[in-house]
Amino acid sequence: MSYDAILKEYPLPPSVKQEIKEELERLKPKKNVAKKIVDLCYQAYLSNLIEPGEAVGIVAAQSIGEPGTQMTMRTFHYAGVAELNVTLGLPRLIEILDVRKNPSTPMMTIRLLPEYAKDRDKAREVANRIEATHLKDVAEIEVDLREMSITIKPDREAMNKKDLTIDELREKIEKSIKKGAELIEEKGIFVVKVKKDSYKVLMDTFEELKELVVMGIKEIKRVIIRKEGEEYVLYTEGSSMKKVMKVKGVDFTRTITNDIYEIYEVLGIEAARTAIINEAISTLEEQGLEVDVRHIMLVADVMTADGELRQIGRHGVAGEKQSILARAAFEMTVNNLLDAAVRGEVDYLKGITENIIIGQPIKLGTGDVELIARLGVRR
């Protein structure tokens, strides 16, 4: 279209250009009118720009922190999927900004490749491959104290449901017991005999076998299949991106987890930034709180700016501040001062807290402007 040529002349952000283009193509104005519209849009854009010197960090922190008081503390609630409990509200927001390595309710949303996504049975198949199936789910396990052995009676029905063969089961059990015991198979019943004549060893083996994962991914406790629009989507309790990505049938380009640290480890820092933004937005939105994305983006950018995920707090962004005085004023006052002395650190007093402490104007907003008027000189 000819409108592209007009838009090209203006350095507007892509999203704005897109919107103007759509609007123009809908109404099809003449070229000079279109030019006028784009020009006015550009003027409006320029007048909406943020002003230099603005304390965007503080505004972002306030914009996210202030609604915090209005959030619920209720930890558990269902988000979309009634069957799953997910941490929401303030505790979840804190979790995101703290970059917890083990979030309280890890959860994955797994989308499937086209050939699996349409068919419920096919989706079930993938779900079986993902959901952790313990030995106790597909077999009856008993301890025979007299024989010092453990009998495992596989439940055919349950195994069929899970699409698990006896051979696979045997392999898994063999792998699990290793050298400590031997496996005997009689009429489709497995008997595990402990080599060492010890009650403790027997019971330990028993416990181990009960929890043995014979199929699926250990971390994923539950999988729920839901139809969303045209396709079936899997929701999981528990998360393990690396392992799920390898599962056949999973479209890993559209598969996500709510464990931000895991995303950082598996997909890298840019993905982690996006994940922080998405998780924070959805947490706030779920509570019905309106917060501009730019604030959340800024927080996410600060957390990821140096290529590593840093938490908001003592062990992250605030703790790695260059200024000794700022660190001392935040937390662990005495340690920070002592360490600084030993290292011979210098505080260059560029930040806010430092300058407040020593009583100088801060280099922000109106304090950042340097103008000198020469008295008595007229232009």
Next chain:
Amino acid sequence: MYPKRISAIKFEVLSPQEMRRMSVAKLNNPETYDDDGFPVEGGLMDTRLGVIDPGLKCKTCGGKYGECPGHFGHIELAAPVIHVGYAKIIARLLSGTCRECGRILMKDDRRDKFIREIERLKALGQSYEDVLKEIFRITKAAKKCPHCGAEQLEIKFEKPTSFYEVIDPETKEEQKLTPKDVRERLEKIPNDDLPAFGLDPKSVRPEWFVLTVLPVPPVTVRPSIILETGQRSEDDLTHKLVDIIRINQRFLENRDTGAPQQILEDLWELLQYHITTYFDNEVSGIPPARHRSGRPLKTLAQRLKGKDGRFRGSLSGKRVNFSARTVISPDPCISICEVGVPEEVAKELSVPIFVTPNNLDFAREFLRRRESPKASYVIRPDGKRIRVIDSNREEIAEKLEPGWVVERELMDGDVVLFNRQPSLHRMSIMAHYVRVLPYKTFRLNPAVCPPYNADFDGDEMNLHVPQSLEAQAEAKILMAVQEHVLSPRFGGPIIGGIHDHITGLYLLTRGEKKFSKEEAMDFLRAVDLSEIPAKEEYTGKEIFSFILPKISIRFKAEICQGCAVCKEEKCENDAFVVIEDGKLLKGTIDEKAVGAFKGIVIDEIMRKFGAAVTRKFIDDMTKLAIRVITRLGFTIGIDDEDIPKEAVQQIEETISEAEKRAEELIKAYREGNLEPMPGRSVEETLEMRIMQELGKARDRAGKIAGRYLGMDNSAVIMAVSGARGSMLNLTQMAACIGQQSVRGERLTRGYAYTHRTTSHFKPMDLGAKAKGFVRSSYKSGLSPIEFFFHAAGGREGLVDTAVRTSQSGYLQRRMINALQDLKVEYDGTVREQTSGVIVQFKYGEDGVDPMKSFRGKALDVKRIVKEVMGVKE
């Protein structure tokens, strides 16, 4: 004059020489005052250290109390003592260096590699703590010194300040290292090895971690207070220092008289204890030193630490003059940008007038006045302050000349900052113009309550008077209330009508109500209008249009019921608002139009006409609304929730039915016929289904009640227009309160073995009543058991709020701390100021200010298109 700036502060460790050099007196007398109450020479109150008694003069600088800043003294320690704060580093150094030659237990090339790595990380501004840990791990493991070949022994560090050497790895026999031994070893460590331990050889020598001299802070740092009884009460630090000197002297005496080794060692330990607690009285592993009353002493670390410590309590946040605080109360007659200040407060607070040839007469006038606002002080160019009293008014007025400063009382039109804690966002401190009013409370327009989150149930607010012209200008331009109508959080209005404003306008604009000329004039009396078209009758919509600036906008009102297909202009409910060219043609004005947080109309005016017009609109709108509601009258009472008998009957039936269904579910569950939901246990399924069932019952009861209450009911009007309350509140008042819950579940608690909530039910009863379903309404009243359940549910709410405020407060503090140094540079990038790290190349990816953004978008494309192409939808 160009203000001086401190460019940097370097932190280093004090050397013994430095401590002696900065000392003005060697102290060795544990006494503080003699019998005459005069400071003892060589004691801790020695007048060479400065003075705190008004009558005395400092022997060092000759300054009097208030002039002399105080001077350091020192104590020569009889035996070296470990500094607690550095004990951990000492432990690292001892296990990392050779016990014979003092070299690092590592080959030079390897050491240099590590040092280079540290330098690299330092230059990048990253943490090198991990490298130090690695070096510590390697050197600790070394058995032999690679430099002199001496065998190494394991060093054991026992918190807080003891070190042992394991002389025999077999028997684990240990030998204590005295601070003297430690110091000797540390002395041997060469400077070149220090960077590998994270020490900067230019600022520190490791042996300085073992003290031989103790600096004594000036008396001004630890002033004693004189109690009413005339007794002196010494500062905690002085107490601790007395202990130190006493033990130090005792140690010396004992050593000189040749006391047994054991006694000397005990004294040495004691000296170590006192000095340790002098630095930090909360060290783990030793009991804190206590005051005679049993209160732990507040020593150096305690003074710095924590919320009320030096850093957070005295340096980052300070107490200020020129401020006032009192209770707030509403005044709808003043503008949103004004604040009513009590006369008493106005008389106390002052604003400086910097006298120039241009305002000399203006300033003089205040000096001559005998009534407020009058001048209270003048400051001469030599800094002398003169109080203006009636007897010297004229005299000073005569003498007044440019260069003087007149401090006058606060008066109408002065700009002040107004604040309510907690100051969670920048709208918590805004600039208002003063209106001096009678009585004793600060008055504010109720429309500015939302940004402050204020109400009038006893809230107090603070007021600050800017004391320089720059500050006043900044307050007026940047902090004025009208500049904060839009919130930077989401780019929408945060100031707007509340409660009665919304009800009032709803009553005025709903439908085609007609008002006589007299009524219309009465409504508009408080509004500043020059002219309105002469008519005998006006509709409510016309009256509202008089105060509306020329905007054009169409939107659905709050009362919109969300029909499947919107009939727009033809809405029977009058819920589609059409404003064209400043004329309200269709629709009802309610919360969506003018409310705080929502106010589409306010948003539009702000964008089109700016702050001043918006301010005037909000002022007019609130005044109009208040007059309307006053004239038309609006009340609610307990009988507003009365519903007819048949409604009560219906509600009863609905609830009974739901309870029956719950019973059926329970029966199915007991018989094992309840099908579990996927991924849930049968019990969970039962609970969820019952909750659903009972929830539905309450909603249905509410609907029935709502039907009978009708749209003329005052409570309903408030709920639908968004003024106050919700339909749920009404349901609970008129029909049924519903299920009480704790942690999202029905009430289940009770003694575990009883399996019931209270003894009024059979054990294991899972029915609606037994688990906290309240079927009564607030109006009909609750049964005792229901009341108990309601209280249980209510308490959770209270606990929740209490926990939440502290948690979200800490979260906000952490966020502010992490993000405070970010600012937008002239090139549009966002950078961290201390490190210069670029955080964003363009703020928010498009460089747009969220406050000016259009609902998150960079700009309102549609409006521009519409404006250029003409109105065409």
